[in-house]
Amino acid sequence: MPPVDAWVQQAAAGIAERAERDLEALVAVSSPSGDVHGAEDCVAVVRALVPPAAAIERIPCSSPGHADDVVVRIAGSGSGRLLLLGHLDTVVPHERHEPLRRDGERLVGSGTVDMKGGDVLALGLLRALAEQPQRFAEVALLLVVDEEWRTGPMVHVDRFAGWDGCLCFEAGELAPDGSDAVIVRRKAAGTLRVRARGVAAHAGSAPHKGRNALLALAAAAQAVAAAHAPDGHDRLTSVPTMLHSGDAFNVVPDAGELACDLRSDRTAAFEEVRALVPRELAGVELDAELTRVWPAMDARAATAPLLASAAELLGRPLVAAGRGGASDASHVAPAIPFTVDGLGPRGGRAHAPGEFVLAAALHSRAEVAVALAAAVLDAAGATV
Template sequence: MTDAAALLSDLVAIPSVCRTPNGGIVALVRDHLARHGVEAAVLPGPEGDRANLFATIGPRDVPGIVLSGHLDVVPAGEGWTGDPFALRRMGDRLVGRGAVDMKGFVACMLALVPEMVAAPLRRPIHLALSYDEEVGCVGVRHMIARLPELCATPLGCIVGEPSEMRPVLRHKGKVAGRLTVRGRAGHSSRPDLADNAVHLAADIVGLVRATHERFLREGPFHPLFEPASSTLQVGVIAGGTGVNVVPDTCRVEWEARAVPGTDPMTVHDALQAGIADLVAPLQAAGRAVAVESEILSLYPALDLADDAPLRGLAEAWSGHAALGAVSYGTEAGLFQAAGIPSIICGPGRIAEAHRPDESIGLADLEACCAMLRRVIADQA
């Protein structure tokens, strides 16, 4: 466990916050692999200052197993009792930003590289590390698009998000967006001469709430999830400059979570149609209103069949029975959409993620390394 904990310390020490350059942490991983004779492909994204990393141990021309993780973390924020980017031990736990989400899994992957290299692998093990997962699974899309030139189509993918080492078969898909509502400013004493953007935004919020309530009543439903339907909610609303000014702009940010079998974009499209129905009669009456829309994040649901071979393999490797569904989202749905059977299985508890004093147990790292050793043995 010393190697995994030391590697985790090195990873946490690089504050690879989402939407920021990640050259430092990519170089750390690349150099670690090079020391063990493993060549890594660094795959820059279109942003120009961020990159994915993909490496293969074993033969490239036969199907193998992908071990997938992301290198970015959410901002540290307030409430920490120590430096969030200096890993420290508290009892049997290691505390630091990204310790559980998900540099702990990455550290275990890297700690097992010498054993992967030493094993007589008949099937390859691929290490796939992405950027900006935390803001909508951004980087992994570019890496998945490059896979055909990097390796044979994999047999399966393990996404090591924290699941207490229980394989997870399903999660909801997601789409999130921003609406910029435009109106016409004016003095509050003559609102009849202006067009209040906040009022129109409030009507849109009502539409979001009504659509969400319709999902709860009418479905479609998936019994393994809580709630069992797709959901829709507004998370941010901001507009106006003063109580005596009719506001001409209001921003609304919303999010939908869609059960497997429902394309998240169908929720987006239904919302857009409802907004168009609100705006069209106002514009026809000569009101100076408009709504601009942009998508902030989008990823599909994960839906691995109960009888999928990867389920049985993951249960054997982890030593735990599979869990039907979780409420959080991952990159696994994108691998699945690319034709690669995917499952979630990683160390630690999701409840530790995104909070002050985020931590992972030493026993969690040990259990993850034990699982990875079984993966290695199965590929030899």
């Protein structure tokens, strides 16, 4: 393959040079989803990292009770419109927050891989593009504050419908052969909640007078788990994840709630799982409801030609891959057919203590992001 394109090489080097410092500033802020003050502090850091030419707009979040999301826009003199996408919220509560520290080749800290490391690369790409205004008509960076907790639709999609490309900066990965990979396919994601209403009774002297909500929910969990078929046609994963029932050790529990995580290539499969939960079991009423349904994403056909163009600019292979986890890219893909995810740095332990990104991946994934941006905008300019 040809050598790395000169601008890709130069821009990526500039992004990587300051990425660790920018990541330290962003990870220093504890920003669990739903925390307004944490979100606002993150936005203040973002304001300090955007290029001077940027216009910053705050727009209402998709989820009530959250801080406003932020859109950073740069106008250019060329053709093509490119959306960069990320989120500022984490799942880590304040008391478990870890500021950034280096551990060998790992940059360890809360939210580093999901997804403040990606946010830093998106901000770096925005600055690099700001120095090349002839390449585009408009570039926008959308950073939301509710990705981890959102249950409803993403309300911003129509705002960017018809744009030439969307690059989402969730964590990066390698293909089995060691090549850089990007995400062009994701499963749909669903959350199933089952609420139980039984009858309380003394567990020692009169258990026969009760209707045990805990046992009914346990049976419902078994029914949901029986649908689990990751190797089946829909690649369905159906996993009970939380069960809460009972307030005292000596009382038959009269209420409770079960939560289940569902992933599939078809959103309709979630309704099929919900239908497996009976409405009544041993005198306990069960109410099963899908409280979150995120769409699937399959951009393989739409992205293939430009992935090939980006690989030429990179001077190395770029592999289209899939992932089971949910992402805002899935919401955007129907409105912007060229949507590619997984442009953040590689790392691990997302949502867990010791979450990290690999320091070296800040440079390699910056190259991937710059090459994809160039491929999208070059193609858009060629069609004018």
